[in-house]
Structure formats: C-alpha cells, structure tokens
Amino acid sequence: MSQKVLLNAKEVNIILHRLACQLIEKHNDFTNTVLIGLQPRGIFLADRLAKILTEHYNIKNIKLGYLDITFFRDDFRRSGKPLEANTTKIDFLVEDKNIVFIDDVLYTGRSIRAALTAIQSFGRPNEIELLTLIDRRFSRHLPIQPDYRGRQVDVINNEKVVVNWKSEDNEDSVYLIDK
C-alpha cells in the first residue's frame, strides 16, 4: 500500500482560512445561514470552519448542526458497509435558511443526494450549497458539484483519499492511498 501526501497541515490551514473567507463573502454575518456537517467525517471540517469563523473573523452565533444520512442512503442492502447510524444534531429550524452542507471528500455525489433528502425532514430551506475539502473530479455518479472546494484532485477508482484532522487523528493532512 503506497501513500502520497496531497495536503500537509500548513496547506490544510491555508485552505480552511480561504474557505472561511469565501463563506463570509457570500453569507456576511451568517444571520440567515446554517452550517451542516455531514456525518461521519464532514462534522470535523464543519467544526473547524465554525471555529475559524468565530475566532479569526469574529462571526458570532454561528448555527452548526450535524446531519446523519444513513437512513436515506440508496445502497441499503447493496453494500457491505457498516449499518450503524450516527447522531443527527440539528436543534434549530432550517425553514427559509441558507444551508451550507460540509463534507470532507466529494466522490460519487450519492451521500450529498441522501443529505438533500434527509434535510427535508427539518423544513424547506431557502437555498442549499455544498462545501468540500477535496473534490474528486471525474468520479461523479450524479449531477452534483461543490460551491466551495478546497482542492480538486484527479484520483483513479482504486485509490482512496483520506482526510485526517488534528482533533481526531493527531494531524491535519490529506493522503492519497492505493487501496
């Protein structure tokens, strides 16, 4: 198994600040905007972005939620993946809000499709955008593209992109790993 560093800690940090600035450009003080991290791994990126927006750019009262899409996936009984659901934590209404979905890697787009269905249970948002740290080009199964992307990469199907976070994995990094 070989692995290649796609992003190191410094690059991840620069990208996170750039993404935060892009969000501010569009959403100003975030009064009508909510950030939704997608379970399981998108929540770490969402946490970091919320932290940067609060601490470095002085945005107050950011609404941050976690959305689990397990029960909305279209591969129930089709894949050998674990069945366990994660926690959904959205303690605010999304009716008429501008939502930013946040996930670490955009691959086939099926998770995002599931998330679009799942969020309907919480109301009818005004608009939904997508932010991903890594956009795997040429691998989409559905017509879904990010509005904000950290890095676009070309990855063949037997390679995997692994995103590590300091809070969870002791380092900020992105690796390309041969499966």
Place this chain on the structure above:
Amino acid sequence: MSTLSVNHLLGIKQLNKADINLIFETADQFKEVINRPIKKVPSLRDITIANLFFENSTRTKLSFELAEKRLSADVINFSSSQSSVKKGETLIDTVNNILSMKVDMVVMRHPNPGAGVFLSKHVDASIINAGDGAHEHPTQALLDSYSIREKLGSVKGKKVVIVGDILHSRVALSNIFALQLQGAQVMVCGPKTLIPKYIDKLGVKVETNLRKALNWCDVANMLRVQNERMDISYFPSTREYTQQFGVDKPLLDSLDKEIVIMHPGPINRGVEITSDVADSKQAIILNQVENGVAIRMAVIYLLASKIKQ
C-alpha cells in the same frame, strides 16, 4: 461491521449482549427521527412486511405498523378472525400463501408458544415474534430495558421486580432474559398460584409480599392480570388481588425511595395500579409506548439489512 447475530427475532434467548447494544444504539437514532417534523425515512422502500396477528392486539400491532411505515416499507395486515384460518387452513399454508405475494418479513403474534420458531424453519422470510403464547415477547422486553436505560442511565446493576401474573406472561419471561443479559437483578412478585413452579431456576428472586419487593427494587414492572388466559380461578377475587398486589399512591409514598413504575399495557386501572400512580411522574408508561416504535424500527431495520436482494 456490526450486524445482528440472528436473521430472525424469535426471542431474547437467541440474542447476545452486543445485539441488544446495537438495537439500542440504532433505536437512539430512530428516536431522533420520530421526533422530527417529518418522521419518515426511505430505508425500507423495497421491502414488504406482513403483520400476521393470530391473536388480538392493539398497541403492539399499531406500534409495528407505525414503525414499518416510518421506514417506508410496504405493509400488509392479516388478522385470523377475518381469514381462512377460520376455515381450517394451517399456519404454514396461510404463511406460504402470503409469502407467495413476495413478502420479505413477517411480524407474527400467535397463541401457541414456539410458533415463530416453527415458521422460521419452514419459510424464507425474516420472522419477528410479536408474542407467542406465554413464551416470549422480545420487542416488548427490548423496549422495557431501553426505557429503564433512558430513565436510569443504565440497566446494569439495577433491581427490577416484575409484579403480577407471571405464569401467563410472555412479557415476564422475555424481560427476565433481557434484564439478566444486561446485568440487572430480577425479582418476580405475585400470588403463589401465578408464579411458575421452577422460575427460581432462571436465577430470579421470588417474593409474595409486594411491600418487601418494592422496598428492594429500583423499578417495578406491573403486569396485567390476564383474565382471558385463566382457565381456573387463581385468586379469590379481583378486589383481593388489588389489595395484595395493586400499587396505589399511599403505598408508593410510604416507601423511603422513589421507584420507577412500568406497565406493558393495557392497564386495568384500579387493579394493578391506580390512576394516580399510572399518571404520576414516577410512571414511564407512555415513554414505553414511544420507545416501542423506535425499538421496532431498529429491529426491523437491522433485520432487513440482512435480507438478500
């Protein structure tokens, strides 16, 4: 990857501790789902479930049906009183006819113990036992344990007394297995005539004095007196039963601690418990009903994931 160790839910006896934990963790997530404005998820939209009730039921049937619909399964209902069973059709023929309609899962209540086990050996569908005679009622036991866990933080180390008609109760047997598997101590309490002869072999304490039992326990699970199953007179009168084994507010208040009151329903108000106890803060009877849907969604979801495409 965590999955259930079984393909059918026939009884608690067949489950292990990891299965129960997985069911509870999944139910936690479904509980969140059923408290959303839109309470439905699309997971089971390609699954058909038959609810076969060969015996009367209100809340279990409604709870299963709601759980199935909230998972987006297609549901067909059958009750024996309006069916060809009355014309002499056998259980296996009835079920095979229903399965020919491409049913993936069967939820069955039957008056005979072991009906679910029998069926699981003869048909391909996944079977959930919704009560088989006086044998087991696994989803009720799971939701009872889940409700105790929710109220008291954990089941392990807790003392639970099951009060009433133990002899005719499938809830009691499933509860004993489920609670012991999770590390709780269990006592049964009731008239001697309604306590099975060798129940102490299951490792439960036996008590015929209700006050002593309540003083010992953290949780009292009050069972219904099943008059419909009693072929002989097991106690002199309902009034006497209530005086000996009914729980009222003065009795609860006279204990030097607060205990949790449970009841699987339907309640005979004024017999097992008085109305002021049933409606008190100590009672978690309505929580049990709400948790029943979440637990049944979890069980159906986890079993459905094992059904081959």
